[in-house]
Amino acid sequence: MVDRDYALKYNLTVGSKVTYMNMQTAYTVKTNYTVVGIVEVGAMSLIRSTIYVNLPDAQEATKAPGQVNIALLRVNDPGKLQAVSGNLTRLWPTSTVITASDIAAVTTGVITMSEQTAWNISLALAAVALLIGLKSQLNAVVERTREIGYLKAIGWSNSDVMGQIMTESLLQGLIGGLVGCAVGYAGALYVLLTIGGELGRALQFITVDPLLLGIALAIAVVSGVLAGIYPAWRSARMNPAEALRVL
Amino acid sequence: MPGYMIETSNLSKIYHKGGGDIRALDGVDVEVADGEFLTILGPSGSGKTTLLYMMGALDRPTSGTVILDGSDLSKLSETELVRLRRQKVGFVFQQYNLLPTFSAMENVEATLAPTGMDR
Numbered sequence: 001m002v003d004r005d006y007a008l009k010y011n012l013t014v015g016s017k018v019t020y021m022n023m024q025t026a027y028t029v030k031t032n033y034t035v036v037g038i039v040e041v042g043a044m045s046l047i048r049s050t051i052y053v054n055l056p057d058a059q060e061a062t063k064a065p066g067q068v069n070i071a072l073l074r075v076n077d078p079g080k081l082q083a084v085s086g087n088l089t090r091l092w093p094t095s096t097v098i099t100a101s102d103i104a105a106v107t108t109g110v111i112t113m114s115e116q117t118a119w120n121i122s123l124a125l126a127a128v129a130l131l132i133g134l135k136s137q138l139n140a141v142v143e144r145t146r147e148i149g150y151l152k153a154i155g156w157s158n159s160d161v162m163g164q165i166m167t168e169s170l171l172q173g174l175i176g177g178l179v180g181c182a183v184g185y186a187g188a189l190y191v192l193l194t195i196g197g198e199l200g201r202a203l204q205f206i207t208v209d210p211l212l213l214g215i216a217l218a219i220a221v222v223s224g225v226l227a228g229i230y231p232a233w234r235s236a237r238m239n240p241a242e243a244l245r246v247l
Numbered sequence: 248m249p250g251y252m253i254e255t256s257n258l259s260k261i262y263h264k265g266g267g268d269i270r271a272l273d274g275v276d277v278e279v280a281d282g283e284f285l286t287i288l289g290p291s292g293s294g295k296t297t298l299l300y301m302m303g304a305l306d307r308p309t310s311g312t313v314i315l316d317g318s319d320l321s322k323l324s325e326t327e328l329v330r331l332r333r334q335k336v337g338f339v340f341q342q343y344n345l346l347p348t349f350s351a352m353e354n355v356e357a358t359l360a361p362t363g364m365d366r
Contacts (some may be wrong), residue, residue, distance in 0.1 A: 080327030
């Protein structure tokens with residue numbers, strides 16, 4: 001029997017011929033099989049190109065009589081899982097016995113690690129964005145030195161100037177965050193809708209979390225504010241007479 | 248001396264630039280009465296703008312005093328100087344110094360807004 005996707009890919013139907021070529025021996029051994037059924041796996045899986053063969057036939061084709069590499073066992077009484085696992089290890093000391101909880105633990109560990117990595121990358125990007133914002137605001141303040149001097153000359157206080165720069169920085173962070181969220185959301189939707197095949201199906205469970213968008217927006221606004229503090233403070237301390245001399 | 252709107256006494260301003268000192272003002276004494284129209288003439292670099300900045304509370308002198316409407320500027324805090332600039336000083340700059348992103352109305356507002364004037 002063959003998996004449905006495999007059958008579709010190679011136009012296989014019941015009665016079609018499939019040839020297995022074992023090239024791990026000294027000479028290539030070809031074994032011909034007739035497809036007797038198409039398998040559709042209900043659960044989501046990335047691997048959907050399996051050929052199912054009777055164990056003795058598979059051992060003959062692979063020239064590995066009496067051997068298996070993986071055996072999947074179901075323990076009817078979950079309470080005896082550890083005892084069964086221990087017995088199997090004792091019976092076959094060279095084998096590795098993995099229980100469902102072991103797989104769950106590894107999977108959880110991988111997911112946790114992936115999430116941590118994603119957060120670390122996000123934080124690193126936020127730090128870079130903060131530095132770029134700081135540089136941009138500093139450049140803007142230098143370019144507007146004369147304007148700031150003029151505003152102070154007509155009676156703007158240090159706190160007025162600081163408030164002006166901080167507000168601009170906050171708004172830039174907010175606008176940047178909104179644009180970033182919109183682009184990110186559209187990009188995620190585009191990827192989810194356009195990726196086909198196995199990967200597309202595997203990614204279908206991914207959703208765009210509104211909370212995550214909110215956090216991203218908050219980080220953008222906070223970054224904008226943080227990036228504005230030093231330039232705003234520098235502007236506020238500017239001597240109006242010196243600022244007005246700048247050409 | 249009471250009666251003068253602006254009075255400077257032995258006003259000096261020295262700029263430190265490139266390891267050397269530039270003496271922009273050197274012992275300037277000026278007395279301007281209330282309502283008096285005063286024109287200061289001089290070649291470029293003679294210190295006219297520096298003197299205006301001192302009298303307009305935009306800069307502090309290296310030595311000497313500026314008394315504006317009875318207030319000794321050297322004794323005023325930054326907040327008091329800001330208030331004085333808002334209420335008692337009006338500048339017509341050599342360049343227009345208009346804010347290019349503002350409309351004509353907003354440029355006028357920018358000057359009046361700090362005084363708390365209602366739109």
